[in-house]
Amino acid sequence: MVEADESVRRGTVLVARRPSDHVWLILIWLALLTIPFIAPNAYVVSLANMALINLILIASLNLLMGFGGQISLGHAGFFGLGAYASGILNVKLGLSAWLGLPAAALIAGAAALVIGLPALRLRGHYLSMATLGWNAILVVLFNQLVDLTGGPNGLLGVQPFSLFGIRLDTEPRTFPLVWLASLLIMLAILNLLRSRLGRALRAVATNELGADAIGVDSFCTKLLFFVLSAGMAGIAGSLYVHVNQYASPETFGISGSILLIVMVALGGSGTYWGPLLGALIYTAVPQLLLDYEDAELMLFGLGMLVVLIVFPGGLANVPGAFMRRFGLKGRS
């Protein structure tokens, strides 16, 4: 009795096997809190801000793709929709960033609902195709609706978040906000994965017909996680636009969506901590390669290839792979 109850509590969801993930999360985020104090200049803090926003993007895509097995080629599009929605509401209607943030999440989530309703009914690659088209359309709209978006020149004059009359317009001031948002998103994802819904998602990702047979509604499960994932990307977009006080179309293109997928895979698709590594690489490596100018993208691509050939499970699985290699019992 006791033994069975224990196995139920541990659950089958990969992350649930380590009971201390919550503790790790809090510890890591407490450590991150020191960044503004130890960073040598504001530039490093701005990189930390970007890394945490990228983390929200990659972690939300990993929830859909890594855990749910559904590939979205339009994640940067939802990111952009959130950014422009929040930014335009602010610039054109004077809506505060604090209202723009939930509005961005709702608008991105609603867009995902509209796309997912037809595309997720079918098994197969329909979601990838639909989201690819979606992202292409968005980029055209961002460029062409000049009155609204500012077109190729970008959306200017976006106001930052402000708290008690203090404008969060410098890197050290925005950091706590981005820090808190990313912590809440990571916490939400962890709890989701451990919930009944997380179970259903894993069943659907593993074998959709099998999931149907035990009474899991595959369609609703996929749709829910697609909407949640897009909503989180919308939140990342709102943070991005108010932190940078600017948005331009090229940030949200299809190549961005593909890079996000690569980062999910590189960090470790379907692992809880993988996106942290993915976000770190996504933010830091281009900065380190700045000196190589034209060779930058090539070196980036080469590095990704090498990692994925040597560690197909992504970087988050490297410790486990080493443990197994040396005959030790890995935690996974």
Next chain:
Amino acid sequence: MLEVNDLSAGYGNTQVLHHVSLHVAPGQSVCLIGANGAGKTTLMRCIAGLLRPSAGRIAISDSDMTAAASARLGFGVALVPEGRRVFAPMSVRENLEMGAFRRLWPRRDRTVAGDMAMVFDLFPRLWERQKQPAGLLSGGEQQMLAIGRALMSRPRLLLLDEPSMGLAPRVVQEIFVTIRRLNAEGMSILLAEQNANMALRSAARGYVLAEGEIVRVAESSVLVSDPSVRAAYLGL
């Protein structure tokens, strides 16, 4: 237990089932035989609530469940799907836990331990391999797991879709022994099979499905000796 009346169903514009009626009495074992493409799986999916019929009604335990598609699986009805469909990366134990999904979460029901013990008693092989990923099991063991997973929801009606598919004759024998045992213990069973010989030997009654219509209904013993059934489905 199960009462299907005048059921028609299909996919898009293609109608597969035409006015199908059948019933399974409580504790009875009934089989559905027919060739590939006769509509067996479509009928099973309709009864399980996975496919919405275009016409007709489905009653379970004397209550009309036609509209309540999602209130069947996991609530008295369990499906062992065609092709087994186990969760390959999950362990045998985890697969069985998933079978109790509708009942188990969010309440962490302790009775799952007893149900799992019952499944392990039925399939000692699963007990031996409980920590292994389901994907590493043999075809026969996966079929046992699929049946065990279905039993974890404590069904009163068990729907088995083609349990002999792709299995060695000796393994098929073993699976059918278990099906008979479950029926002897009081489980109502509806079994769809291409292997008419095995199906008719373990069911009391048989329906012959051809091109989406029920063309024969009779006691299994009658069907086994029927010349046309023997020629068409038993290969004799």
